[in-house]
Amino acid sequence: MTTSLSTTSYALLGLLVFDGVSSQQGMTGYELKQRADLTLRFYWVSPAMSQIYTELDKLRRHGLIDAVDDTAGKRTTRRFVITAEGRTSLETWLHTSEHEFPILKHPIALRLLMGALMGPGEIEAMLDGYTSALAKRRSELESVREMLGDDPAVAYPAHVAEWGLAYYDAEVEIVDKLRKKL
Amino acid sequence: MTTSLSTTSYALLGLLVFDGVSSQQGMTGYELKQRADLTLRFYWVSPAMSQIYTELDKLRRHGLIDAVDDTAGKRTTRRFVITAEGRTSLETWLHTSEHEFPILKHPIALRLLMGALMGPGEIEAMLDGYTSALAKRRSELESVREMLGDDPAVAYPAHVAEWGLAYYDAEVEIVDKLRKKL
DNA sequence: TGTAGCATGTAAGCCGTTACATGATTGA
DNA sequence: TCAATCATGTAACGGCTTACATGCTACA
Numbered sequence: 001m002t003t004s005l006s007t008t009s010y011a012l013l014g015l016l017v018f019d020g021v022s023s024q025q026g027m028t029g030y031e032l033k034q035r036a037d038l039t040l041r042f043y044w045v046s047p048a049m050s051q052i053y054t055e056l057d058k059l060r061r062h063g064l065i066d067a068v069d070d071t072a073g074k075r076t077t078r079r080f081v082i083t084a085e086g087r088t089s090l091e092t093w094l095h096t097s098e099h100e101f102p103i104l105k106h107p108i109a110l111r112l113l114m115g116a117l118m119g120p121g122e123i124e125a126m127l128d129g130y131t132s133a134l135a136k137r138r139s140e141l142e143s144v145r146e147m148l149g150d151d152p153a154v155a156y157p158a159h160v161a162e163w164g165l166a167y168y169d170a171e172v173e174i175v176d177k178l179r180k181k182l
Numbered sequence: 183m184t185t186s187l188s189t190t191s192y193a194l195l196g197l198l199v200f201d202g203v204s205s206q207q208g209m210t211g212y213e214l215k216q217r218a219d220l221t222l223r224f225y226w227v228s229p230a231m232s233q234i235y236t237e238l239d240k241l242r243r244h245g246l247i248d249a250v251d252d253t254a255g256k257r258t259t260r261r262f263v264i265t266a267e268g269r270t271s272l273e274t275w276l277h278t279s280e281h282e283f284p285i286l287k288h289p290i291a292l293r294l295l296m297g298a299l300m301g302p303g304e305i306e307a308m309l310d311g312y313t314s315a316l317a318k319r320r321s322e323l324e325s326v327r328e329m330l331g332d333d334p335a336v337a338y339p340a341h342v343a344e345w346g347l348a349y350y351d352a353e354v355e356i357v358d359k360l361r362k363k364l
Numbered sequence: 365t366g367t368a369g370c371a372t373g374t375a376a377g378c379c380g381t382t383a384c385a386t387g388a389t390t391g392a
Numbered sequence: 393t394c395a396a397t398c399a400t401g402t403a404a405c406g407g408c409t410t411a412c413a414t415g416c417t418a419c420a
Contacts, residue, residue, distance in 0.1 A: 028399070044289075047379095047381090050380090051381075075389070090299065102289065103287040104287075113221060114199070117272065159364070171352075190407080232410085236373090
């Protein structure tokens, strides 16, 4: 059962291992997507809904999660629960896999590379736009950070959120300095 | 001819527009890959060789570049030159396309999110490894920055390189602070 | 003479997106 | 009753990687 999965698969498995929160056992695909929007989005990707379901199916076929039909509510939904095998698989991945270097896809920096083809006003406008997009992102992540509070159960997610906030702050500062040099 | 291309296509087109450097006119696929490794890699991606050739073929079919058989050397190679159409297409893209927010795929932060499943020593080791990978990356980019010098022709690439250096510095600082909090 | 670098491609396949399709439940 | 949200999928396709295949050239 060591057909290695993609990082995204393990990321979703990681959301399922800290399932906890809700009164129900396990999570629906829909809930998983919402959770991904609050966490994975900032440091990885938040897969499309369709991809979530595809991944869940793959994880289930690999025996890493169980699908449980939940008939408690008015409506039957499928809840997914990590299995013992899933837990060990995730831990093995954490312990043994390569720690790849982060990948940054930065359209703003890419465009600035071709700054000679843009007008100075256009560059200004682009950087302005980027700064406000950063501010928006930052406030979204700030809400997440506040939601986590100081509950020791989510100490690590809180650390990571703070990492993200510090990154956004650094980026704002870099852009400010850059603007002055232009 | 407004079948919109991928960002990567435009990025390569952007490398071809600043062709300049060599005595020859245009660039080979191989040279383009080398250039991408020096620039695009840090802010976007450096596509695989096979992808480079695929993109070049697509750009040629769209009339954005010309392929010229170069028989000057001992060996015939294909050199690619941007066309007038290619130039305007690139400029149109710069002027009109959406400025998407950067995408960060950060395996280290992702793993830290599941820090509760890792031992403290393991986390330390991971962050250590990341710090040295950062130092290596930084020195690679530093070489690029030095190569660019203060030639006004490459002022923008130089600005972007400095952006990258500042980013790596900020990341090191963030990781240092994080390590103290753990 | 052999190896590293230059040079150019094709094929298979993974990962992920958008578009499409469907339907239930909640609350204004 | 109507819209927003919850909930679950399939199909088509784009973008990119790895593996494979081929061959020349410079130089130690």
